[in-house]
Amino acid sequence: MRLLAAATGLWAAFLLLDLVASGRWWFWLIPGLAPPLLFLAVPVALLALGWTVPAPPVRRWLVPAVVALLVAGLPRTGLNWTALVPVPGPAAAGPALTVFSWNTEYWDTTDDPDAFYRFLHDRDADVYLLQEYLAWVRETHAEVDELDRIRREFPGHRVVVAGELVTLSRFPVLATPPVGPEVAPDAPWAETFTKRKVLRTDVDIHGRAVSFYNVHIPVQVDTRESVFGGAFYRVVREADAARREQFAALERDAAANPQPLLIAGDFNTSPAMGDLDPLRARFHDARSASGELYPGSWGGVLGTDWWRLDWAFTSRTVSVQRYAFVDALGMSDHRGQELRLALRP
Template identity: 85%
Template sequence: MDPDSVSPRPWRSTGPRLLAGAVGLWAVFLLLDFLAGGRWWFWLIPGLAPPLLFLAVPVALLAVACTAPAAPVRRWLVPAVVALLLAGLPRTGLNWSALLPGSAPAGAGPALSVFSWNTEYWDTTDDPEAFYRFLRARDADVYLLQEYLAWVRETHTEVRELDRIRREFPGHQVVVTGELVTLSRFPVLATPPVGPAVAPDAPWEETFTRRKVLRTDLDVHGRTVSFYNVHVPVQVDTRESVFGGGFYRVVREADAARREQFTALERDAAANPNPLLIAGDFNTSPAMADLDPLRARFDDARSASGDLYPGSWGGVLGADWWRLDWAFTNHAVAVRHYAFVDDLGMSDHRGQDLRISLRS
């Protein structure tokens, strides 16, 4: 008796439909991600998903498709899932260069050490002595620090520790705008404004809200090098309920603020003839298209990292599943070393440790 003439098994009747439906849903999600990412404010919400989802979902679908008992199902579903896997790989944040042996890129002159870090409310939630001891231990030539502020009575508040910062880093010049602090062992030549116009005497709250990029031009061994200290606004307010209109209003407003900062940064850096480094907390994961213009024009420091999946934020199940902190350079700067540094419990972000050199 032909086994297929007997009543069909449950898999043969419903399994292919369920699998095809799952593949179709994932294909629709990918299509929406490519079309809406970086263009539609609402897509900032799906963009919060862990980037490894772009690997885990198609791999799971591929595993099921490869074990499907019906050969016709395998013949068309397996290639479809492989195509979806390849399409989503750039969004995973995987660092393929970590698998390739290679030497550090060459540069002219000695290496410079750079440390970029979102401090999470400076030292106001930590032991101040431990906080400054941690920063000094990095012994960086240039520090790009974010969140030089406090959280008081449910709002961001200015802190005033410039005298202490200068005492703690006597060999560094200090540049501050809003919540951004840049420390440099090299002479500061200029601090060209980037982004919306803000009056020099504007209240701190206005500067904090509108100035999210601090450009500092430094004299590095006789060459002008631009360092961009960046903190792109976060896209959601976790205090708001997703069932209330306030949550979505915040997302719309955040999208407008983020676009303004990204556009200003991209334009300024693209027109800058100097060797440059852009680093900070972008509140943007590899799965989000917001970073695509920067990634297309500048070099991601990730290629100098030995981590297959560099993550800087999250702390879920003992791992940082999101990379929200980034560093980019133009071709005049070679990144010799790039790694995320343990924050020792003083922040929800890991620090970015870099060694760079200038190409001739």
């Protein structure tokens, strides 16, 4: 009984710290790596054990306390309740358009290139938002140059590239306003790769300007470093600063953008992390158009992707008709995001 009470107290302390520190304190990026379903599994386990307590007075306070912890943690789980009771999406004017967002995991450098491009063609998207247009060479990121092949493979698409980000559009490109730290046009690729983690592309869709934000927020840890060494924590602090800079720039630009918009990509951020709270508060999470109760995109173990690191947000003038994660067929550790959108008046 004492162990159960202690476990409940420890979980309450962890949950309180998470609610206060996530997205605000650099160190909490480390506990934030835990699978989001932990916020469901732990209180459910405590609740099950609580019913076995032989002392009714203890059970009378313990069970309600655990239920409160369960309710407080549910938003962190990433569960998509609309999958249980599907709600029809609002009506939208105009033809639908399809978007495919995907972290390619080093482009085609670790795959059969023909199979890689076949996979992209099979998506048949109007707009592609692709991350990790690069290679891994001698323990570091390296530039690749496949623009000629990309243009051959997608002759009907305009191609926009910034560092590791590639956006392809069947529609005319109106502008590519910079988002984030300033980068000179002639800057070395490594500098562009480090600083440009958001690629905004404004596209003319049937006479209407629509903004697409292609996003890849920096990862928070370097798994090559030991958790017992100072280098591991130095990387986390530096990653936290870089992530905050990119998130802040994206939030400012999107908040000031009056055009219909889609923000999508690899955020390296799970539903349990507070880093996404400003975007979730202002924009619509496409998750509600998914049929998956637990839409995960990364970390496949036992047939389940335990983390959702890939996200898609829209402004109120964009209706999400369909949202689904697509198996990458072994070519990436991330599932791709497929969306069907329509513009509202």
